Amino acid sequence: MRTIKYTIIFIMASLLISCEDYLDKVQETEGLDQDDIFSDIRYVKDFFDGAYTHYLSEVSSVNQSPDILPGMTMSGEGYPGRKASPTPETYNFYAQGDYLSLMNRTNRADTSPLFVSRYYSAWKGIRIVNTFLEKADQIGNTTQEEIDNLKGQAYFLRASFYHFITKRHGGLVYLKQNLNINEPVTVERESYASNLADMLEDINLAIDLLPIEWPSENVGRPTKGVAMALKSRLTLFAASPLVNQSNNTQAWSDAATAASDLINFANDNGLYALANASAANTLDVDRDAVNFSAGADLLAPEPAVLEPYRSIFVGPGIQKTIPSEVIFMEANQKFFTYAGILNPTPRLSLTVGFDIVKFNQNPMNIGALANFIEKFETKNGLAIEDDPSYNPQDPFVNRDPRFYNAILFDGVKWTVTTSPKNTSGYADLAIVNEQGKFGADLDDPSRTTSPLIVYNLTGLRIRKWIPNGAYWISGNNGNFSYHVNNIIFRMPEVYLNYAEAVNEAYGPNGKASGGTLTAIEAINLLRNRVGMPNVDARYTGSKEAFRERIRNERAIELCFEGFRYDDIRRWKIAHLEENKKVEFLEMRWQGSETPTYPSGFSYENVEQTQLKKTFNDNNYWWPIPTSEIEAVPSFDQTEGW
Template structure:
């Protein structure tokens, strides 16, 4: 049976107008795989399918399944996870089908790419082939990471398994009954793919200005400056690059070093620190941090990112597309014509320190229970809409109190907040949802941010070398956290005495780093995976605040239901039924 590349015709409505229509097969627009050899756009479609399936192409808001948020959307799949309605047959976090499908397309691409006539010039064809081969290996590694993060785990024997390693394009005659490799074998395969990707890809996709910058391996092909830029230039800025594969390696290594997958091997932490440190070093070290990086979603940053360009904060992102207002329509409060879907918890609000750097419950914090949102870490009001905060194009004051005269108040209507807070982060306040004058704005959805890499380094370096140890770098975990807190406006007027206190204690620094990660990456889909890899408690109730007559009362909004076996996600039950060699994670 011939392999198929793309089905260009879509089945249309069947009509019964004649015997010929009923019994004579129509000619279908189906291309043989061999057609792709002379039609590179079709071949590239296999690769682009991988880009289209990257899980971080859009926001997931799985924070709803953690202690950081709840939702007023009662049909939310993540609400089902939080409340115990999570099974191997109903797993909203499942990546088995999406990521394995992407790998199948990428394997298909890798099986044909050497045969494709990418250009009329053999030399240019060689460069195109190398570049897209590198992209395919990088993407395959990324999808294997998502599979490992989502489905790697302990079986009933206590062994930590990874995923089936599939490196060849599968056909109808293939053996699909493959066992899961060990976690370590899966990890090494990801590293292998990333290494291959780096061999083919440029550090960044940017035009070069001098022929001497053409890599040595292409100079012997008599490549011109125009030829090189045609393949590796700025037109491909949104494609996966060597720098991006290095950042992916840091993510993978952090997962592997974490308690859920690592039983005390300090070398794993050092490896993760080295991988993340390399990315940071190439970006200028601790002093290279983007001053506006924490507000990457606001106009000051978004407006710079035209023609595929990024700010120094953004490593990789989705094309910003057209102006839109859908994110704001989902998450603005009701008086701004939004649905208020994501409601940050009191748990998260309490995690933001005071502006002097002390946690709110510390002796020297100066926290005032009667005025709880003043003199706080500036990130609090940037990321969370608290009672009395302003939002929207007209800086409308939002009243979330129990006795609020508007529908923004606690549990007023089905689109009201359930916790006393609304999400502010990611939203463009210059979007107008008023039906009489709706106006959208550009938005940025990052796949990788430098802040994630800074925090990965801080976490790993602290475990490997302690708070102030630097390994082979010029910066420590302490240096990175200090730079992040200074950017946020924390401890800037008093030298951040709390940070100075904890830098002498590895355990205290660990908790501070984890808290900084919680704050900096909130609502970006990290908290759920972080709690799992840290073996942290998922059962803390989600709390809110009920404000009446200026009295603030903490309330329980939603109890969390997680069993111990849910520390690792399930393999889809349907796959377990089909394939006898596939072992399920314990408890599912």
């Protein structure tokens, strides 16, 4: 047998949530061949856990560095404020539809954008999983239960790796055995349908083999519920117009059943309970019509009645606990590591900007777009265009309570730091503020300071991933007693999956086979838990009308979590004008509060035509690197590239 030298590196801490010491352990074993490794379960576990280091979800980072072009920018949720040159360069590749240049980046393996790294990393993970599965039955010094638990994880990981890459690139080749590198490679590309069947086969095996819960020393590994969540996500993608071009009702029915199975499983086992922030319907986010004073919660950084919901995403203290509705999330026990690395980097340093990471080159300060926040309904449960009480010259009052968790707007009280930019104690995002100056949080075109400083460009910041009070001054000085949760699966996504699939298969008032909820009831469950009323009857009269409300609900509940880019792709609406345009919010102080300008500011959404994205038919499926085609000519490039 050919001898293969292995270096076994056990670095689970960067990937899975646990409180056990084993997650911080790093082991290296040199000079072992395959027979040595698979003769002892201890070596096998170390080898197998190497696959987790290649598990790059939409919220992961590479080598502790955040993605400089995440889904929230690609989807039209936001736009970055970092002024260093790589950002506009990379944005333009995407915005102009030049995905092939992105995939051909020479430093592709370990750098941003993350979807380039994900392509290569997934194949590495698949190779480790396949090697394990080929040798699993010869493992010594163990029990069948232990082997089955490892196999369950392996099948889950293989399906996950393929989902990461096939959802962007389409059908590839589903390797269940590793290719022999000493023989000519003549593999041909398979269809997405073929890959889907193999992914579902692996997921079903994982569901059968994985435990409902792990003992404490293994908490954080994928469970039966995690595998079911992946099945729900995957079947919904496969039922959507991008893949299901004939609108086969059976595909929607399968997706509805997958989501229903997980909902029933969770209820039967007391798992993944939704957060209860129903008291958020008492939020005081109005403005007095006489003296124009703001309600007590309108400018509060973290309103108390929203805490049960906000704690899903951020919270005080570096020690994490898994929120009740979270099914699976990454671990990052430390908030701060010196040398400019923030933990967890993917969401925090993408959205915080200058006031936490001073002069750091990684943070982006991605700001929300003005046209995106229009999707948040009013507190009355109506789209803003349907609610006569909505005033575009006072746009922040009386919105969906989730608005006050997700969006940081001008005037919100925010902890004062020693940052030389904004020491006012509130978000200052006006083109002309109360002092007649350019807002301290905005990028002033006349500035002469370093372009590496991170500014806001859009006039709106993302509050969802910023703990109020966290900041870095310099060195190890600052306040880091906070955590941010990098969530991969949480239960609201499953209810949204269920509602969408049921509506398409059976209509708004239908139920999945074995389901206990109608599509409408599933959406209302999510809304009511954050203090929102039921979906208004004007939006539930037909499958088509309710489809738009479900999509809007999904945009709000899952905003800035890495879903929307793939959502607008699978719905085949990414090419529509509304999803290509970029609008910033411009605020100007008008001298005083008046009936016309109740806050004292004027508000205008201004389209940034130079940032408008191009999206053609070929952009719905991504190309693979040109080097892949050169190495294996039989492996065709994605159609259209």
